[in-house]
Amino acid sequence: MNPQLLSMVYDKVSPLINYLPKQQQIQLASYGRQQFMQHFVNYLQFEEYLPESQQACELWGIKFQSQLGNAAGMFKNGDGYDVVAKLGAGAYLGGTSTYNPRVGNKKNGVKLPFIGLHQSQAAINWLGLPNRGDELLATQSITSNKVVGCPIGWSLMRSPDLPENEGVTKLVEGLWRYHNHPQIDFIEINESCPNIKLGVAGIIPRLQRIASEFVAKRQRHLPVIVKLSNDLNPRDLAVILEELIRLKYDGITLGNTSTDYSSILSQITPAERKLFEYFTANFGGGVSGAPLKQKSLELCAEAANQLQRLQPSHEFHIIRSGGVETNQDLLASKQHGVSFNQWYTGFFNVYAQVGSAVYRSVLTN
């Protein structure tokens, strides 16, 4: 089925869905998202968009056909490459995967809880890292039509099902598996999932261990970036950034969804506040979309300031994720030292309006 049609119809009927009890709205949105994605990753009946050459950029010697690609979690099991490459994405990012397969969260009869807050251009998810596990994912082919200009990244993280030490051991094992995957061009380590209770303590020793057991020992050109939370404070950012550079990581992604509900609430439209409060009270989860626009830009700008101070001797990039949805967002990113942008919530907002012109409309407006 044409996912564009599904998305547009859902967008049009969502004001009616708002009359349902909140629990039913969440049930419907969570189920609908999963069904939609199954159609989306398999539908290729649309005209290809090739970004103009001035949209392209080169990072770490790799060509990206535009400065915008999907954020992690959109294609958790490595599907959908051919779709986004054809839409004009500058990169594809698969995962986040973990060592062990995970079915994800289920609560109050809702599997993989998710809700879109359309008026606020936001979403909240409490999926809990569903994925088929590194052993299987690292051996599968992602595409048989790899496009020059749409490199493949992979996001992985320490499994929350294992104790810290064993978790890092298995994460390093996973890094080597993807290192040996011939189609993967860069790695994103997810140090920021809000839906897993890991805590921020221990990040520096963890980064040090991953650096000595993997980053320093890579046997091919495979940039490694680390994704942190958009809730990070500038002081912690400075400390982590300095360490990332010292340990020769290749970049930072800022950042993941937010759990700072009280400060986000004012950015949710009054009509959607009750649903926002219901979801966060009953499931928790991470907020994405427009409420992160300013946060992510400010954090990236702060990271760019720190880079000026630290003057890394190797190529190190800032990648923005959070509230990216318009051409102006891409311009603002560029002005604040961002090398590449990722989008998730904004992608589906724009897709509901323009379908397969989703990249074209944002890259050329």
Ligand SMILES: Cc1cc2nc3c(=O)[nH]c(=O)nc-3n(C[C@H](O)[C@H](O)[C@H](O)COP(=O)(O)O)c2cc1C
């Ligand atoms: C449904 C959903 C699932 C997500 N899953 C992941 C994930 O597996 N790994 C990850 O690093 N981020 C995940 N994220 C966070 C996004 O990658 C992104 O960082 C965040 O949503 C902010 O970007 P946005 O405002 O463009 O959505 C997820 C976000 C959503 C909405």
